[in-house]
Amino acid sequence: MKIIVTGGAGFLGSRVIRALLAQGGGKDGVPAFDGIVSVDLAPCPVEDARVTSVTGDIADAAFARRVVGPDTVGIYHLAAVLSGGSEQDFDLAMRVNVDGTRALLEAARATGRAPRFVFTSSLAVFGGEMPEVVPEAMALMPASTYGSQKAIGELLVNDYSRKGFIDGRVCRLPTISVRPGKPNSAASSFASGIIREPLAGEPSNCPVPLETRMWLSSPDAAVANLIHAIAVDGARIGTWRTLNLPGICVTVAEMLASLERIGGAGPRSLVSHELEPRIMDIVCSWPGDFDVSRPLALGFTRDTDFDAVVRQYKDEFVR
Template identity: 50%
Template sequence: MKILITGGAGFLGQRLARRLLERGNLMGKPITGLTLLDVVRPPDLGDERVRAETGDIADRSVLERCVGADTQAIFHLAAIVSGQAEADFDLGMRINLDASRLLLDVCRSLGHAPRVLFTSSVAVYGGTLPDVVRDDTALNPKSSYGTQKAIAELLLCDYSRRGFVDGRVLRLPTISVRPGRPNAAASSFASGIIREPLNGERAVCPVSGDVRLWLLSPQKAIESLIAGCELEQEALGTWPVVNMPGLSVSVAEMVDALKEVAGEEVASLIDWQPDLKIEKIVGSWPGAWETSRAEKLGLAADRNFSDVIRAFIAESKAA
């Protein structure tokens, strides 16, 4: 069983790689090779099953180097995040759309229909949303990132329907709490307002407290990626897109959870500085959606956000 992870130097990519190596198998088969592809050099994981590849994922020859007739599972995590895709339209189109299509085309040319998992996002929704966003709610993205993700979903569905790949899409909630530093995602603050105060640093919250987010912890995200990859095509029926369970938490509730876990003083390190550009993008995303289908497929959210913060603290201490 050989696996490719695109975005393999990224936060989720590295974490997924470590978890897969630890597990030793996927889809019931031993993992014999794990290629990590990224535009920056993936870190050395000290495991001889790992091959690190550096290159531009929108370059066909790079993908052809990483996907072979023996590649049986692909986790396509590489992406230009929402804020950056809004700021640099061409870059977003090239990585989020063109590279995704190229990956599907390279798989198609090999002819063995490998399993391909795309991650998508709350950002595919937007505009006037019903009270409860459901699987059959139309996509009306209000960001270029959301548009590009929605297009990649449609492509993956059609390539799957035609038998070119055995594809599936997981629409992930916003991941919080991410370790590390802020990034160019419009939702970067959703980790920053927890992580920075816990590190004794000030953090800016660019949206108001009543903005509702749909959140998933990194731990649950990795579990979901593996479970999603292991789902049989039949289980997905005629629609291989899954709206992932999450926690619906307002920003004020996130801060309350931080107070509960770490105290008032820590929470007072948050500076409320509205940024209309960010509020416009993040406010267009659903703060929750219907998840019964995902639950039937065995996918699950975190129990509550305080526990998510506690897990982040425990992990930071262990690291």
């Protein structure tokens, strides 16, 4: 029995794979499995005999059906062209984010066993005027190509679940901070950069107003919630399979204050503040706080505060 992880070579995907291996299948609701298949454009960095790395294009329906077979008990669909990249290359983003999702859903449907299907969505599905705290039933009004494509994916996963083709779970991830490594093409990449680079002694720029509210999750909390997402009984989620995963609401100014408290005045002085309209147009259209009472009642968790997030990153990655 296999679990498929698209985007398995990436930062989040490889962490999900490691967490699944550490927990093991058949425990705490996680489907029993004897192997994990990483699907990406690059080989998976996780070295384990239980992990098979497959490279290819998920938008290729024939490739998707070769990867997803009758022995597939679960699928994590993490692969995507991110927000900044989607704005720059509409056609590529449509192919990966929409056609790829549909091809994967059809491959799952063809197994005839309704595998559990975890689809990672985004705050980018929201836009327009919003209340201070966004309710779970808030209408979607994406203000970006990426948000529109994620909204399409959400509807597809819900309808394939309604039809019994899959057992779907849509997880709208908070912005993940602090990510180690290098910046990516996400418009929200600065949310890690303004912490990560200064702690490494390098300059970074904050491209949005300091009062901008961010809905954030540490990598550890995000991975724990994704593992819980495949474990929780679908009947408990209900007919509408979309969840706003818990995060914490922090302004950019508060993030920088955490940086100074944990890292000192030196790192804080390395952060400049030059507004970038391209980033602001995307990020400032996102909500900054959510009602997550239902996900919390289902057993999902969140970080305590941003100081703890920065401290966790500093202790693990700063030498």
